[in-house]
Amino acid sequence: MLDSGTREMILEARDDARRRGLRASVMLHRENSHLMRIGNNSVSLNTSEKLTRLDVRVLDGNREGTHTVLGEVRSAAQVLESIELSARKAASAVPKDYTPMLAEVREGVDESPQYDAALENLDPSVKARIYAEIFEAVGSSYNYSGSWSSGSMEVYLVSTANDREAYHRGTDQLFSVVLKHPEAKWELQDEQTGWKAGDIAAEATIERLKRYADLYEKVPGIRIEPGEYTVVFGPSALAELAMFALMTGVNGRLYEEKMSWTAQNAVGDRVLGENITVVDDPGNALTFMYGFDAGGIRRRKFPVIEAGRLSALIYDMATAAKYGKEPTGHECEPSISIACGTGPESPMEAVKGMGRALFIPAIHYMNLPNVSKGVFTGSSRFSAVVLEDGRMAAPMFSTRITDSFQNVFGNVAVLSSRQVSVNGSNTYGRRSPVAAAVPSYAVVEKVRITDCAESF
């Protein structure tokens, strides 16, 4: 549970607000973050941030006001001041044409399912040492960059709706290294994720980088002509495709407002291939296990696509209130889990006998030229290779895919039988770890390649 001093201040302010008849929620977010950035074989930045944020939301009938303070919580009066400010904002607000919902902790939570004090307090020199080990083992003539973000996050939520409290504490880390050939300009990348100090192993990265570097050193890159190809998507590419597809396909707001690519379907309709099943599963240990949302709802397994059929839509509080639905515990990022198939361990094995295939481990800069048709575009980057009958044949230049989610997830020929974690966290705002659990690869037929550069 949150440290007693801060907790008491927040509870005192909450109770005081309740006595004054205010309807308020207070969420504390505290992070202890560290990031080491690598550029040109050196540590280019080594940062530490200890930050505390307080998000306050007040409802006044159909009016709402919110205020966020980044700074230490020093007294109940200070918390109350933020509540009062939000209340004044709510009083001046334009009323909505629906009644908004107040966050309400429906079930007390005190969880730290994936917390490791050793990771929270990891000595940055450990990171520097592992990077140095990788540079040395793979070859110091290459140009290396990368980043290693690690840290802890605490979230504490209460509201005037009841006396219950929800608390989560966790640690997380995302390690990446990029190897670039100084003259030939090709780039390889490796990533690892985890929540414990010992989760990152230099050996695994060294083995993978060496394997690809061997091919890239020996065989020149090739340009892919536009057309339809069998593509093997690696876990990062698969997770990104799934994340975008679900964000725009099962999002209740986009669906209700006719912007979703599923808007012309009903729940129960087949929208993707029969071999695609996707569940929001905060209980999956590969997803950082965040057990409640910002609305105070306990998160549980929530299927969204079952055997290709749209099985449910996800509703945040505002959308639920506006469209008369029940909120589904999605006042947070979903924990996407794609069900595995029966494919062999190795993607190379999976495409044996299939002729030419393109292996695209990650998609760079994906975007959506036509959301309502499910059209996406993005380009290959890092370690992309042409496969011939299950053998790595040649590196490929930066190649653009422009296709639809329905086509890609409708033409999956093989799904790996092994599920892996893909860390999808960013560090734009507050520390908020998110990960998807996806098959380690998917073989997809008839993927549209629309452009290719003449360089990596």
Add this chain to the structure above:
Amino acid sequence: MASPDGVKEDIGRGIDAALSAGAEYADARYFTEDLSENLVLYDGNLEANDTGFQSGVGVRVLWGGAWGFAATSDTGSVTACFDRALQNARTASRLVKVKIRMGKNPPVRGSYSSPVEVDPFTVDLSDKLGFLTALDSRMKEDWILRRIVGAEFQKRRILFMSSDGSEIEKRLANVFATMMVMALDSDGRMQRRSMQLYTTGRGTRCWEMLCEPELFGAHAERIKSELSELVKADQIEHGTRSVILLPGQGFLQVHETIGHPLELDRILGYELSYAGGSFVTLDSIGRLRYGSEKLNVSSYGSIENSPGTFGFDDDGSPERDYLLIDRGILVNALTSRAMVNEANDRAGREVFRDAGGVARATAFYRAPIDRMTNVNILPGTDGTLEDIVASTENGIIVDNPTSWSIGSNREHFHFGCEIAWEVRDGRRTRVLRNPTYQGHTLEFYGSLSAVGDERTWRVEQVDNCGKGEPNQVMQLGHGVPVVRFDNVITGERG
């Protein structure tokens, strides 16, 4: 909580202590206040009525050629923050192949204030909502399914101090605003038209700018009218043709395919692990033909009214006005102190003479990195939009991005836009929906065939440029005229 004067004294002591401990350089940015307000009406419902306040100190220490950074929102612990930054730098210095050098600069003492007439944080919330609600009402029609009107205000007061002896105070203010209408087309798919608050590059930049009809509000009728045509429009067909970019689209083209590839940290490989690299090399400077003779691009551009105008960067360098591309030839990059020193060291010659003043951090808890200021295409001599249309045989005019996807070295791109107008034999013929275009950067700018004059030029504001690790969202501007490119692939196959 420490008083501002007390924090300043602690920073001074911290810088001295870092130097005494052997640091080559140290600086701190103290955000005494960082205020934000975000108001969004969605179908008339006030879905965002948010304010934010943050204050704190960010400290950088350069020790052994390596950066250490630490930040705290607890202004009573500035000394500990310096200790942490120093410790981080010492740790980082154990793995340094390329030593970072800030060099010795003379102290800079100065201040900068964004030109403000009416501080939006002094305007009553009910007045702000009254303005937005009135605009929303004007966009209301039975056939319009979704309406969005929003405004965002920012105010920052920053004290910068460095071991150069520099002391700079900045008071920065921004206002951004957007409006959008959406309706279903004949296939039952949602189409949209939008408009963002822009500036002329002159005048003041706060509440009063938002209230200037020509810069924002007066466009409500236009976007409604354009949406009504768009929902009845034909789908664009795949083909090669000229593309005329209005400033609402041109700014993003410049941003993604000139601005980002010319950030020197990116050229030197410091962004590889996240945003990507650049096809530009140090050898490209002064030699690379980036575009046709009609392409002239500046950094900063002495634009007084823009989010990319800030007086001094977060290294303490003055923001500098200079050309990046001169008649199609690449002549400079977006540069900061340490990156200039490293680039010149690597090249073994003076590729860059001065720092361009582009190092910026988005908040006290982020370290400065190279960011765009105002990256501008200078006005040309090809007249107005209608003049350019009159000289176009087969093309489309496009406006406002819906999608952007760019290759990792910025060598190729794909953009989707809200609307296109077909041009045949010098005349606009019809509206087309779902326009997209794609190309390869150098080939594309090489096909630049028309650049509108000053009458077509305006400053588009950007409030969401993402870069760096830890990630940072930055505000900046792009002055752009109407521009035309030839032989561009448009639409999608099949």
